[in-house]
Amino acid sequence: MNNIDVLLSRLTWPSVLVRERAAVALADLMSQEGTVMEQTQNTIMKWIGQQNLESAAILGIIAFCRLADQHRDKLPEPGIINHELRKHSLLSFELLRFLYGDHALKPDWTQCHSGEPTNNFELPEFFEKFRTNFLPPIYSRWLKEVQDRTLLPMFRQWAFEWTQLVSLGYKPSAQVLDFGGRSPGLRMLVDFPLSEVYRSAYLRSLAWAVTKGRLPEETACYLAREACPIDLGLWRVQPASKPPWWPSPIPSLGTIDTVPAQLSTILSELWDKKHEVFKENALLAASGIIQCGANTYNLSIRAMFQAATGPIVGDPVQIMKSCDDAQGSYTGQDVYFAGVLNPIKTTDISLVSHDWSILPASVYVRPHVFPRWQYWRGYRGIQLPASFLASEKLSFRCETDSIRIFEGTTQIGTWQDWTDGVTEEFTNNLPHPHGWVLFVHSDLVDEFSRLSHSKLAWICEIKMFHREHEHEDFREFSTYQLHGTTNLVLPS
Structure with a gap:
């Protein structure tokens, strides 16, 4: 068995992480020059034709999709993969359209199923x-x-x-x-x-x-x-290193958990030094795990535009929920995360909590494909800037180092993530060992603050996960902090 056959066997390995690495390795071999490329492509196409299951054949096509994203000029001619493929499906058609656009041949859907069950068929x-x-x-x-x-x-x-x-x-x-x-x-x-x-x-x-x-x-x-x-666009984005400013508290030594108090101090200092730390950028959102000794914490930071009409402070729980509920959408490719953010009305995601008016500065944007091979990204989600921050339409595309956000042709922001010991195993009610940050240029938020007569502020949620014994489920506790808010009524 040669290296190509070994990698093809790994495409159907139980581990989703092994499958993903195998597909990347096969695409890398197909990007080589000469006989290595030709042999790899021919072997994969033969393997695709041997599959009895539609979803297995798709795994071979996925390797070609990876190749197309890196070296589109090395794809085989339109129709060759389609000719080898025996198990056509709606998804194989979607992927071939990604590879070849209008040159992809639409299957005869009547040949893509087994017909009608007999009248006496019973569900096994x-x-x-x-x-x-x-x-x-x-x-x-x-x-x-x-x-x-x-x-x-x-x-x-x-x-x-x-x-x-x-x-x-x-x-x-x-x-x-x-x-x-x-x-x-x-x-x-x-x-x-x-x-x-x-x-x-x-x-x-x-x-x-x-x-x-x-x-x-x-x-x-x-x-x-x-x-x-896998989402073919997100697949391009390589996880970066954890930011140096990401909180790293010291584990508690006694029976009292001192980590939340440490995090409160660290976040206060980060807010005060944000211009020094982030330079010309503004932190719009962040989410990530903090492992401290045997305890696990999850930190979420959401930037918001806040204005006050009186002395009664907004409810942090309500505010955080409003930020987490803010949803956006985009117009773009079906299996590749990229496109133009659809406009959002401020009234669609704004909140009035007591004497505060709150407007989240970012929104969750869901890719059209849940990235099972990068499940941590699917579960934690992706946030991008709210469309109303810019005077022109905001677009985004995936690059090797980040998701880059543009106003017109000018880059105005980035989304980056990192992993910290991701494996196939995870615990249901624990956060995944993963995190991400979203930045935009400060002048965008400064201008929106001026026009909306509001202040940019942060709400931070610290979730603590604890259990006394290994046979127990983890219990969850949350604390909230506000930074940069005001009770002054700003002039309009």
């Missing part, structure tokens, strides 16, 4: 019992929504497609789900062969709904993206 007990174990529950939620809207028996079709695929030699067994000896709440993000059976059956069911004329192709493609393991 195993399928129903474990469909939310081998796949995240979101797959079932999507199909239930399709079933409710179209009145098509989507779960029956999903089970039927699953049965057809299982008959190819995949033994239904839940034994792989029993890891044994795990602490409460500990999860592993892995994909087993049966996961791919469920996922491929999901894609086939969507294609069936399209051929029934009850589910628009565009909607079906949107739902098929759930099976894509």
Whole structure:
């Protein structure tokens, strides 16, 4: 077995992190000159053609997508991958459109599913019992929504497609789900062969709904993206190092937890020295883990525009929730995180809390693909500047070091993240060992503050996670701090 075959075997490894590294390595080999590139591309295309499952064949196409993002000129000619591919799907069509645009051939959707189940077909007990174990529950939620809207028996079709695929030699067994000896709440993000059976059956069911004329192709493609393991744009962004200013408190020595008090002091000093630390930039948002001895903390910083009409201070819990609830959207590619931020009205995300008016300075923007291979980014989320900060439309694109944000052609901000010991294992109610920061040029926030007669301020949330014994779930406690707020009524 040569190196290429080893990497291809790793594409279907249970570990999502191993799969991602294998795809990157295959793309790197395809970017080489001469026979290495040719041999690697031919071997991968042959491997794609040998796959019996739609979601497995997609993994080979993903490697070509990585190549296209780095070296588009080294892609094989349009139609070659399509010719080798035997298991077409809505998602393979989406990825081939990313690779070749209008040159991608649309499959015959009637050939992308198994037809109708017989009248006496019954849902297998195993399928129903474990469909939310081998796949995240979101797959079932999507199909239930399709079933409710179209009145098509989507779960029956999903089970039927699953049965057809299982008959190819995949033994239904839940034994792989029993890891044994795990602490409460500990999860592993892995994909087993049966996961791919469920996922491929999901894609086939969507294609069936399209051929029934009850589910628009565009909607079906949107739902098929759930099976894509990585956002192709975010994949380009390499995690950076943790910022040197990120708090590093000293572990508590006694029974009293002194870390929150230390963090309060560190954040106060950071606010006071922000111009010295951040130079010409303003920190709009940050979120990340702080590991201190045996205890885990999560710090969230949100910048907001604040104005007062009286002496009663706003409720920090309410303010933080308002900042976390602020959502944005973008217009851009379907499987590649890049595009133009859609306009947001200030009234859509503003809050009045007692005598304070609050306007979050940033919003969560969700990629169209949940990056299963980089799950920490999906769970913690991505924030970008609110569109009203700029006089022109804001756009963004992914580069190797960050997500870069532009006003017109001028770069005005960056989003960067870092990891700190990410593995396939994580605990349900603990934050992932990951963090990110969002900056914009200070002159944007200064100008908006002037025009809106408000002050830029921070709200900081420190979450503490604690348990007495290993067999217990973690308990969560939160404290809040405000920096830069005012109770003075500013002139309008």
